[in-house]
Amino acid sequence: MLLIHRSQRAANAVRTVSPGGELFVASVVICMIMASFGDAVDPTVLGEAGLEFALFDLGGEFSVLAMRHWHLLQLLLAGAALAAGITVLRVCSTIFYRALRPAPAGGVEKVPIKL
Amino acid sequence: MELEFFSAAFLSALLAIILIDLVLAGDNALIIGLVARNLPKNTQNKVIFWGTFGAIAIRAAMAILVVYILNVPGFMLGGGLALVWIARKLLTPEPDAAANHLAKAPAATFAGAVRTIVIADAVMGVDNVLAIGGAAHGSILLIVLGLAISVPIIVWGSQLVIKLVDRYPSVILLGGAVLAWTAYSMIVREPMLVAWFEAHPATKLVVAILIFSISLGPWYTERLSEQMKPLVVLLPALLVWMLAFEVAASVWKVQVDYLLARDQGEYLLEGLRWMGWLPLAALFLWVREQLIQRSRRTARG
Numbered sequence: 575m576l577l578i579h580r581s582q583r584a585a586n587a588v589r590t591v592s593p594g595g596e597l598f599v600a601s602v603v604i605c606m607i608m609a610s611f612g613d614a615v616d617p618t619v620l621g622e623a624g625l626e627f628a629l630f631d632l633g634g635e636f637s638v639l640a641m642r643h644w645h646l647l648q649l650l651l652a653g654a655a656l657a658a659g660i661t662v663l664r665v666c667s668t669i670f671y672r673a674l675r676p677a678p679a680g681g682v683e684k685v686p687i688k689l
Numbered sequence: 690m691e692l693e694f695f696s697a698a699f700l701s702a703l704l705a706i707i708l709i710d711l712v713l714a715g716d717n718a719l720i721i722g723l724v725a726r727n728l729p730k731n732t733q734n735k736v737i738f739w740g741t742f743g744a745i746a747i748r749a750a751m752a753i754l755v756v757y758i759l760n761v762p763g764f765m766l767g768g769g770l771a772l773v774w775i776a777r778k779l780l781t782p783e784p785d786a787a788a789n790h791l792a793k794a795p796a797a798t799f800a801g802a803v804r805t806i807v808i809a810d811a812v813m814g815v816d817n818v819l820a821i822g823g824a825a826h827g828s829i830l831l832i833v834l835g836l837a838i839s840v841p842i843i844v845w846g847s848q849l850v851i852k853l854v855d856r857y858p859s860v861i862l863l864g865g866a867v868l869a870w871t872a873y874s875m876i877v878r879e880p881m882l883v884a885w886f887e888a889h890p891a892t893k894l895v896v897a898i899l900i901f902s903i904s905l906g907p908w909y910t911e912r913l914s915e916q917m918k919p920l921v922v923l924l925p926a927l928l929v930w931m932l933a934f935e936v937a938a939s940v941w942k943v944q945v946d947y948l949l950a951r952d953q954g955e956y957l958l959e960g961l962r963w964m965g966w967l968p969l970a971a972l973f974l975w976v977r978e979q980l981i982q983r984s985r986r987t988a989r990g
Contacts, residue, residue, distance in 0.1 A: 575813070577714040577842075577850050578861060579783060584854035586782040587861035588908045595859025603866050603901060610873060610897030614890050645701030646867065 602653030712864030715813030740806035755822035769875035776868035869904035
């Protein structure tokens with residue numbers, strides 16, 4: 575029996591995990607798959623086609639092809655950065671869409687427009 | 690392979706080992722308590738000491754053994770496949786996990802109690818030692834550090850580990866992901882397959898997605914709707930299908946790439962590779978639907 579099974583929450587981690595923790599681990603897994611993608615693609619083939627910068631060098635700073643050399647620590651940091659980025663995007667888009675939502679028709683703040 | 694001390698690779702391997710130690714730690718304290726509960730008080734103390742000592746000794750022996758075993762061709766692949774199963778089992782929810790003990794009956798003698806504790810630790814520690822062996826990349830220093838970290842967890846740290854995973858269950862998910870990553874790196878480092886992977890680099894991505902889709906299956910199954918649940922079987926099966934054609938092409942020296950096909954047979958093979966899975970997937974969905982309907986009828990009647 576595993577030690578973690580002494581805790582009901584840990585034994586059912588896939589059900590009890592927090593959304594933030596889940597987003598972080600999912601981001602790490604995405605980074606791991608991207609690293610294996612970098613490992614699977616032969617850069618010379620892409621170089622001959624002139625595609626290595628067009629497709630895989632994101633913003634000229636970060637290359638998916640170079641991720642093949644990344645270790646777990648770097649993948650965890652990249653996963654944390656990706657999760658933070660997704661969270662910021664989610665918060666910003668929520669604020670944006672909330673601002674776009676029309677006020678209730680009978681609300682006091684509703685500007686009456688009569689033609 | 691010896692990793693440079695305090696390099697990123699070394700610290701990453703150490704972090705992986707710590708995570709593996711945390712999520713795969715066996716509940717020795719509970720086993721000792723269960724086995725020794727009917728023994729006299731003075732014998733109980735001796736059982737606790739010798740049981741713990743035996744558990745540490747067997748763990749050290751297995752750790753040394755695994756370093757040599759993983760150098761034998763084929764064992765890296767076998768170890769990687771075993772880690773996929775271990776990661777999947779780790780993430781599978783267990784509603785009444787506390788009821789599953791390796792030692793249910795109390796021992797009547799001192800020797801019997803120590804033997805049960807040592808055997809239980811050996812059984813519980815196999816996955817831990819295998820995963821540490823894979824994550825250590827053959828570095829003896831990392832194996833020793835892994836052992837130095839797992840022993841205090843065995844002896845004193847159980848409450849700390851329980852509190853940590855109870856507060857942050859995401860540690861378990863991260864442990865499962867690290868196990869899957871370790872399994873991938875073990876499989877692609879298998880000496881018998883290194884040359885094949887060099888010749889077929891794209892298959893590395895297929896293998897990685899296949900490993901993650903099987904290992905993390907219990908996690909994403911929880912998030913899928915009932916209609917999407919067949920994906921849990923279909924996605925890995927499709928990847929295995931594609932991989933099997935690549936392996937078959939290497940074994941029987943046939944061309945499965947349509948751009949390089951030379952005769953009608955090879956074009957047919959290529960067609961089978963891309964389309965052949967469709968009727969099988971349809972058959973699977975039909976059989977699954979029939980089984981669901983039958984179980985519903987049985988439940989009603």
